Amino acid sequence: MPVDTTKVRTVAVVGHTGAGKTSLVDAMLFFAKAVPARGSVADNLTEEIERKLTIHAKPLWLSVEGCTVTLLDTPGSADFLGETAAAIHVADAAIVVIDAAHGIDVGTRRLWKWLEVEHKPRLIFVSKLDKESTDFEKTVEQIREVFGKNCIAFELPLGKEAAFSKVLNLRTTPEADVPEELRDQFHAAHQSLEEAAAEQDDAMLEKYLGGTPLTLDEITKGTHVGVARGKIVPICCGSVEKELGVRQLLEAVVSLLPSPVDDGAWEADGGVKVEPNAKAAFSGQVFKVTVDPYAGALAYLRVVSGTLKADMDVVNGTRGGKERIPQLLRIVGKNQTVATDAGPGEIVALAKLKDTHLGDTLCDASKQVKFAAINFPKPVAFSAVHPHTQKDEEKISVAIHRTEAEDKTFRADRNANTHELVIAGMGDTHLAVIVDGWKRKIGVNVDLSVPKVDYKETITARAEGHYKHKKQSGGRGQYGEAYLKLAPRERASGFEFVDDVVGGSIPRNFIPAVEKGCVEAMLAGTVAGYPVVDVQASVYDGSYHDVDSNELSFKISGLQAFKDAMQKARPVLLEPVMNIAVSVPDQYMGDITGDLNHRRGRIMGVESADGLQCIKAQVPQSEMFKYCSELxxxxxxxxxxxxxxxHFETVPSHIAQKVVAEAQAAKKAAQES
Ligand SMILES: Nc1nc2c(ncn2[C@@H]2O[C@H](COP(=O)(O)OP(=O)(O)O)[C@@H](O)[C@H]2O)c(=O)[nH]1
Ligand SMILES: [Mg+2]
Structure with a gap:
C-alpha cells in the first residue's frame, strides 16, 4: 500500500556550521524510535570524521503520527553549499536551525535567500537554549528584524540557560500549565499566531474579528496553509543537549509543514505540470550520486509522481536510456533497510544504475518528462593541480571524472595557454576534501598551487615590419619576402588578416602562407611569450623568386615580419579582469574596500540588502585566486x-615588468634543464 501523500514530509535541515543540525536530526530520529540510540546519526564518513563536520547531505527516515518524514541533514559550510542546494531543491520545506548563542550569521542569510529563490516553506528552530547568554526573546527579535515579521514564535522556553526546563507550545499547552509570570507573554504570543492563522482564511478571519477565539484545529489548519504559502514562518525552540523541544518539533513538522500535495505540481520541460499523485505514472529526480563505503555506487532519488517499486522498468527522461529499478534502499550510516515502495515526496537510494547522473529525471515510459536541472552555486576557489608521478598523471582523469559526476560545484579545466590543470570549487576546504578523496579512494597523489595567470599580449600602436627569407645551399634555395602593417583592434575582436598586395609582388597562392606565419607568430608574443590577440595584420608588399619561392619561405617571412612589426607597435601585456560581488556585514565595509583597492580593484558600486553590503567591483584575476579563503x-x-x-585589460607597467622577468627566468630555466 503506498502511503497517503498528504502524510509525507520531506524537509531539509539547514543552518550554519555548528548550529546543531546533525545533533537535532539525530535526536528527532531517536525520539521517533527510528534509531536504537542517540548518536546513530553522525558525521560518519572518513572525510567528515577527519574534519568533524557534515560534508554530505544525507536523507534520514522516520515515522511519526502516521506521517512518513524524510529529513535531509545538510552541511552548513559555504564549501559544501552544492550539497545543501541539491537537498533544498528536492525538499518540500526546510527547518532553519539558528544557534541561540550565535544569532543569525551571513551563512544563514545566504541559505534563507536560497530558500526564497526555490520557494521553500520553512520553520525556524532556535537551538542550544541551554547555553549561557542565550535569550529566546532577543533571538526572535533579531529573526523578525532580519527575515521579516511573518516569522512568529510558536513556542516559548520556560527558564533560561542552565535553568531551561520546558518548551511551552503556544497552540497546544493548556493555560493552566503556564506559570503565572509567563501568562502575559504567553497570551500576547498566542494572539499573534492566532491572528496570523486567521488571516489565511476569510471565514476564519471574520470569526476571529467577531471576537470568537479560534479552536486549536483551526489555528493549526490556518498555520499549515500560511506556511505553505510562505506567509507564516513558525519559530520553535529547544535544546538537543537537554532533550527539550525535539518532540514538539516533530509535531510541528507533521502539523505545520506542507506535504508534496500542499506544495503542488512540479514543472517539467515544456511547461508540463507533474502532480504529486501516487497513482499517476512514476517520475522522480536524482539529486545526489555517490560511492557509499558500504553500499557502493548510489543514486538518491526523490519521487515526484507515481509509486516507485523495485524491478520496475523506467526511462531516463534526461538521457533517453532505460533503467531497471533495483531495491529501494534507506541507508543510515552502516545500516540499510529496504523499502517496498516510495510515493511522491519520498526519497530512496538506488544502487548501480546503468547510466543515470546527478540531476537526471527517471520516469515511466508511458509519460516521459524531464525536470529542470538543479541550480548550483558557481565555484569561487581555484587551484592548479600537479600530479606527483607519471602514474598519478595517468589516473587523474579518472579522479576528475568521478568528482565531476558527484559534484556540480567542482570544475576542472586544462588551460590551453598556461598548460595547467586548474580545479575550481566552493572553497579551499572543498578542494582539499576532493584531493584527499582522490588519494584515499583512487590512489592519486597531487599537490595544489596558485594557478598561473592566463596573460595575453597585444599592440597599442600601428607599425610596419619586414622580413626577407633567403637561403642558398646548393640545389634549390628558399626565397620569400613580406612587408606587413600591424594595427590594434578592439578588445575581444580577435585577429584579422588583410591582403593588400597589389601588382603581384607576392603571388596569390603564397598569401595564405604569410597569414599562417602571422598566426604562428601570435602563439607567443614578443613581450613575454604569451598569445597575441586583437591585432590586424595587412600584408602590402614583398618579393618572390620564380624557382626558389615556396610556402615555407613565405610562412617564415610572415612570422618574422610580424615579430618585427610587433616590437615596434608598443606591445603590452593583457590580464583577465573579473567581475566580483562581495557580500559582507556593514562593519567590514572599510576593510573590504581597502583590501580591494590593494588588489588593484575598481569599485563599481555598493548596494545594501538585508543588512549586508554588496560591493561590486572589477579586479584582476591574478589577485583573486585565493580571495575565497582570504575573504x-x-x-x-x-x-x-x-x-x-x-574582460582583458592592460597590465600596469610596474607589474608587467615583474611578469616579463618571471617569464624570462622560466624560459632560461627550461633551456638549461
Ligand atoms: N549545549 C548544546 N550544544 C549543542 C546542542 N546541539 C548541538 N550541540 C553541540 O554543537 C556542536 C555542533 O553540533 P552539530 O550537530 O554537529 O552541528 P551542525 O554543524 O549544525 O550539524 C556539537 O558539539 C554538539 O554537541 C544543544 O542543544 N546544546
Ligand atoms: Mg552537521
Whole structure:
C-alpha cells in the first residue's frame, strides 16, 4: 500500500556550521524510535570524521503520527553549499536551525535567500537554549528584524540557560500549565499566531474579528496553509543537549509543514505540470550520486509522481536510456533497510544504475518528462593541480571524472595557454576534501598551487615590419619576402588578416602562407611569450623568386615580419579582469574596500540588502585566486562572493615588468634543464 501523500514530509535541515543540525536530526530520529540510540546519526564518513563536520547531505527516515518524514541533514559550510542546494531543491520545506548563542550569521542569510529563490516553506528552530547568554526573546527579535515579521514564535522556553526546563507550545499547552509570570507573554504570543492563522482564511478571519477565539484545529489548519504559502514562518525552540523541544518539533513538522500535495505540481520541460499523485505514472529526480563505503555506487532519488517499486522498468527522461529499478534502499550510516515502495515526496537510494547522473529525471515510459536541472552555486576557489608521478598523471582523469559526476560545484579545466590543470570549487576546504578523496579512494597523489595567470599580449600602436627569407645551399634555395602593417583592434575582436598586395609582388597562392606565419607568430608574443590577440595584420608588399619561392619561405617571412612589426607597435601585456560581488556585514565595509583597492580593484558600486553590503567591483584575476579563503579570514567567515570573467585589460607597467622577468627566468630555466 503506498502511503497517503498528504502524510509525507520531506524537509531539509539547514543552518550554519555548528548550529546543531546533525545533533537535532539525530535526536528527532531517536525520539521517533527510528534509531536504537542517540548518536546513530553522525558525521560518519572518513572525510567528515577527519574534519568533524557534515560534508554530505544525507536523507534520514522516520515515522511519526502516521506521517512518513524524510529529513535531509545538510552541511552548513559555504564549501559544501552544492550539497545543501541539491537537498533544498528536492525538499518540500526546510527547518532553519539558528544557534541561540550565535544569532543569525551571513551563512544563514545566504541559505534563507536560497530558500526564497526555490520557494521553500520553512520553520525556524532556535537551538542550544541551554547555553549561557542565550535569550529566546532577543533571538526572535533579531529573526523578525532580519527575515521579516511573518516569522512568529510558536513556542516559548520556560527558564533560561542552565535553568531551561520546558518548551511551552503556544497552540497546544493548556493555560493552566503556564506559570503565572509567563501568562502575559504567553497570551500576547498566542494572539499573534492566532491572528496570523486567521488571516489565511476569510471565514476564519471574520470569526476571529467577531471576537470568537479560534479552536486549536483551526489555528493549526490556518498555520499549515500560511506556511505553505510562505506567509507564516513558525519559530520553535529547544535544546538537543537537554532533550527539550525535539518532540514538539516533530509535531510541528507533521502539523505545520506542507506535504508534496500542499506544495503542488512540479514543472517539467515544456511547461508540463507533474502532480504529486501516487497513482499517476512514476517520475522522480536524482539529486545526489555517490560511492557509499558500504553500499557502493548510489543514486538518491526523490519521487515526484507515481509509486516507485523495485524491478520496475523506467526511462531516463534526461538521457533517453532505460533503467531497471533495483531495491529501494534507506541507508543510515552502516545500516540499510529496504523499502517496498516510495510515493511522491519520498526519497530512496538506488544502487548501480546503468547510466543515470546527478540531476537526471527517471520516469515511466508511458509519460516521459524531464525536470529542470538543479541550480548550483558557481565555484569561487581555484587551484592548479600537479600530479606527483607519471602514474598519478595517468589516473587523474579518472579522479576528475568521478568528482565531476558527484559534484556540480567542482570544475576542472586544462588551460590551453598556461598548460595547467586548474580545479575550481566552493572553497579551499572543498578542494582539499576532493584531493584527499582522490588519494584515499583512487590512489592519486597531487599537490595544489596558485594557478598561473592566463596573460595575453597585444599592440597599442600601428607599425610596419619586414622580413626577407633567403637561403642558398646548393640545389634549390628558399626565397620569400613580406612587408606587413600591424594595427590594434578592439578588445575581444580577435585577429584579422588583410591582403593588400597589389601588382603581384607576392603571388596569390603564397598569401595564405604569410597569414599562417602571422598566426604562428601570435602563439607567443614578443613581450613575454604569451598569445597575441586583437591585432590586424595587412600584408602590402614583398618579393618572390620564380624557382626558389615556396610556402615555407613565405610562412617564415610572415612570422618574422610580424615579430618585427610587433616590437615596434608598443606591445603590452593583457590580464583577465573579473567581475566580483562581495557580500559582507556593514562593519567590514572599510576593510573590504581597502583590501580591494590593494588588489588593484575598481569599485563599481555598493548596494545594501538585508543588512549586508554588496560591493561590486572589477579586479584582476591574478589577485583573486585565493580571495575565497582570504575573504573568509578577513571577515571571520561572514563574507562571501561571486565572480565571473569580465574582460582583458592592460597590465600596469610596474607589474608587467615583474611578469616579463618571471617569464624570462622560466624560459632560461627550461633551456638549461
Ligand atoms: N549545549 C548544546 N550544544 C549543542 C546542542 N546541539 C548541538 N550541540 C553541540 O554543537 C556542536 C555542533 O553540533 P552539530 O550537530 O554537529 O552541528 P551542525 O554543524 O549544525 O550539524 C556539537 O558539539 C554538539 O554537541 C544543544 O542543544 N546544546
Ligand atoms: Mg552537521
Amino acid at each position: 573568509r579570514s578577513m571577515t571571520g567567515g561572514r563574507g562571501s562572493f561571486e565572480m565571473e570573467f569580465s
